[in-house]
Amino acid sequence: MSLTKKIKYKYIAFGAGNFAVIVGLLVIFGWYTGNWQLKSVVSGYTSMKFNTALCIIFLGKSLILNSVHFFRKLYVISLACTVLTMIISFYTLLEMFNVVGFSIDNLFVPDRDIINPGASPGRMSAITATSILVTGVAFLFIPVYNIRLQKIGQYMLHTVSVITFVVILGYLFNVEPLYSFNISTPMALHTAICLHLVSSGASLINYKLGITGLFTGDQIGNILARNLFFKITIAMIVISYLDIYVEKYRILNTGVGSAIFSVAVMVLSFIFIWETSKNVNNLQQKKDLINERLNLIFEALPNALVMGNSDGKIILVNRETEKMFGYKREELLGKELEILLPQRLHAAHPGKMKSFFVNPFSRNFGSNANLYARRKNGEEFPIEIGLTPLKTEDGLVGLASVVDITDRKTSEKIIQEQLRELKIKNQEMEQFNYIASHDLQEPLRTVANYITLLEEDYPNEIKGEISGHLSAMKHATTRMSRLIKNLLDYGLLGRNKSLNLTDVNHTLNDVKADLNSLVKKTNSVIITATSLPTIFVYETELRQLLQNLINNAIKFRKKDTAPVIYIGHDLKDNVYEFYVKDNGIGIEEKHALTIFNIFQRLNREEEYEGYGVGLANCKKIVEMHGGKIWVESNGDGSTFKFTIPILKP
Numbered sequence: 001m002s003l004t005k006k007i008k009y010k011y012i013a014f015g016a017g018n019f020a021v022i023v024g025l026l027v028i029f030g031w032y033t034g035n036w037q038l039k040s041v042v043s044g045y046t047s048m049k050f051n052t053a054l055c056i057i058f059l060g061k062s063l064i065l066n067s068v069h070f071f072r073k074l075y076v077i078s079l080a081c082t083v084l085t086m087i088i089s090f091y092t093l094l095e096m097f098n099v100v101g102f103s104i105d106n107l108f109v110p111d112r113d114i115i116n117p118g119a120s121p122g123r124m125s126a127i128t129a130t131s132i133l134v135t136g137v138a139f140l141f142i143p144v145y146n147i148r149l150q151k152i153g154q155y156m157l158h159t160v161s162v163i164t165f166v167v168i169l170g171y172l173f174n175v176e177p178l179y180s181f182n183i184s185t186p187m188a189l190h191t192a193i194c195l196h197l198v199s200s201g202a203s204l205i206n207y208k209l210g211i212t213g214l215f216t217g218d219q220i221g222n223i224l225a226r227n228l229f230f231k232i233t234i235a236m237i238v239i240s241y242l243d244i245y246v247e248k249y250r251i252l253n254t255g256v257g258s259a260i261f262s263v264a265v266m267v268l269s270f271i272f273i274w275e276t277s278k279n280v281n282n283l284q285q286k287k288d289l290i291n292e293r294l295n296l297i298f299e300a301l302p303n304a305l306v307m308g309n310s311d312g313k314i315i316l317v318n319r320e321t322e323k324m325f326g327y328k329r330e331e332l333l334g335k336e337l338e339i340l341l342p343q344r345l346h347a348a349h350p351g352k353m354k355s356f357f358v359n360p361f362s363r364n365f366g367s368n369a370n371l372y373a374r375r376k377n378g379e380e381f382p383i384e385i386g387l388t389p390l391k392t393e394d395g396l397v398g399l400a401s402v403v404d405i406t407d408r409k410t411s412e413k414i415i416q417e418q419l420r421e422l423k424i425k426n427q428e429m430e431q432f433n434y435i436a437s438h439d440l441q442e443p444l445r446t447v448a449n450y451i452t453l454l455e456e457d458y459p460n461e462i463k464g465e466i467s468g469h470l471s472a473m474k475h476a477t478t479r480m481s482r483l484i485k486n487l488l489d490y491g492l493l494g495r496n497k498s499l500n501l502t503d504v505n506h507t508l509n510d511v512k513a514d515l516n517s518l519v520k521k522t523n524s525v526i527i528t529a530t531s532l533p534t535i536f537v538y539e540t541e542l543r544q545l546l547q548n549l550i551n552n553a554i555k556f557r558k559k560d561t562a563p564v565i566y567i568g569h570d571l572k573d574n575v576y577e578f579y580v581k582d583n584g585i586g587i588e589e590k591h592a593l594t595i596f597n598i599f600q601r602l603n604r605e606e607e608y609e610g611y612g613v614g615l616a617n618c619k620k621i622v623e624m625h626g627g628k629i630w631v632e633s634n635g636d637g638s639t640f641k642f643t644i645p646i647l648k649p
């Protein structure tokens with residue numbers, strides 16, 4: 001809200017600046033062309049002098065630049081404009097006191113209109129020069145960071161606004177002393193209007209300061225001031241104008257005129273007071289409503305809210321506090337805050353509270369802070385707490401929002417416990433896997449050795465059917481030994497993993513190089529559909545993953561069809577989704593999940609050799625990265641897809 005307000009005021013200041021520049025330019029044009037309307041507005045009245053017009057243009061320009069957002073470069077130009085105005089007005093004042101010899105009054109154009117006898121032609125009036133000088137000085141203070149100087153500048157602008165307002169009224173009421181102040185030649189009407197707009201507009205730049213702040217604020221007083229000031233001013237001007245008119249033309253005798261004037265003022269005052277009190281009442285009602293709603297929210301909040309003053313006394317609690325701590329509201333109000341804390345924390349609490357009031361900013365203490373509170377029945381419980389300082393009529397108070405985190409702590413503890421158990425189980429599994437695979441190899445080796453011994457020792461007896469049986473046994477033991485090795489490798493996969501920033505294009509090139517002879521033998525074509533990303537991965541494992549998938553894509557090719565494999569990726573919701581698409585034999589949907597289990601194979605060994613471990617490895621590798629792997633197949637080959645989230649080491 002305050003931002004839009006700020007912009008609105010800057011626009012007004014900008015408009016005032018532009019108005020002054022345009023009027024100043026018109027007057028200068030008037031001086032060069034001899035047009036009296038432009039110079040004096042009303043025939044026979046004082047003209048705006050050429051130098052005054054220059055000053056008004058410079059002040060207007062400076063105001064425009066000050067109201068536009070502040071750039072260093074623009075600042076220099078606005079400063080130059082301000083200084084020029086100050087020099088011209090100050091020099092003119094010096095001329096008045098005969099301090100300087102050279103006159104700048106008719107420097108640009110000669111002034112031949114003798115409207116005020118005795119006045120130096122072409123010289124601005126003393127009030128004009130002073131007002132311009134004061135405005136110039138105030139302009140210097142607008143952009144400074146020192147608030148006191150800004151305030152001084154603001155009051156200087158107010159002074160000019162008041163003087164010029166009186167001059168304008170003087171012209172309106174046609175009362176000469178008001179526009180000449182009886183001490184100098186009069187200020188021209190349009191000079192007064194321009195200076196009034198410039199000084200009032202400039203006071204909007206630091207709109208919170210000085211009298212401007214009274215009109216721009218958001219409090220009830222400010223709203224009333226805005227409403228009343230303009231109404232009263234206009235009403236008084238109208239009444240005064242009528243009064244002067246009546247007196248001048250002697251329409252009523254003096255007594256009657258004054259009486260009517262007083263009655264009019266009283267009636268108007270009454271109307272304004274009536275309206276104002278209605279407004280105040282309305283605002284009060286709204287405030288009460290807001291308070292009531294706030295109270296409802298305060299009571300309905302699921303957190304315990306406890307307000308304490310700087311003496312450490314509880315001054316307000318909500319319903320949840322009663323529920324959480326087991327006290328009735330009356331038992332808490334006015335008591336020390338320590339009543340809600342475990343005994344062992346009582347001694348340290350006043351010191352902590354003091355430091356909060358010395359340094360009153362909002363702070364949160366989460367579950368890591370290990371804070372505890374105490375219920376009426378003496379039970380301690382873990383809490384999370386947020387502290388906020390609040391300014392109230394009774395001074396600074398602290399509002400504590402308390403959450404009972406017993407349940408969360410319990411679940412955290414359970415999860416920690418389960419994690420620990422899982423880790424132990426995992427270690428046990430790894431150990432078992434290792435020992436089992438190792439020990440199983442031993443009897444297998446013995447069987448294989450005995451087969452070799454039989455073949456060597458009985459070359460004559462072993463032939464025909466027996467020889468066939470023995471070589472089947474040999475084949476079975478070799479396969480069993482491979483299976484056990486694969487199982488061992490699967491168990492060890494990713495043991496010493498470390499994340500590395502890897503260009504997946506490079507990894508793929510390495511894999512292609514390794515598979516080169518197979519690719520050539522099978523006339524396979526591998527197409528990289530998109531340039532692959534550079535990401536954090538477990539590099540060795542990723543290579544194994546790609547190798548398995550490409551190897552399968554070639555292995556499970558259709559007879560008489562050369563494999564064509566597409567590899568690419570997409571970035572979806574901050575996760576890289578890779579795919580390896582082939583034109584092979586495809587996979588039935590019902591097997592889409594089971595093929596990722598260890599030792600799961602769909603084809604006979606004679607057709608496609610293998611052990612059913614490759615995809616299980618792939619799954620483990622992808623899950624190690626926190627990703628997912630799946631297959632999509634439509635009969636025309638299969639597409640293996642896997643995701644790798646964006647990881648950081």
Ligand code: ADP
Binds near residue numbers: 556587595612
């Ligand atoms: P292996 O390749 O050693 O048999 P995998 O675990 O790599 O074991 O694959 C499991 C099974 O999934 C394979 O036996 C095969 O039936 C099927 N399969 C894997 N990749 C493909 C593919 N690209 N096209 C068709 N079937 C596949």
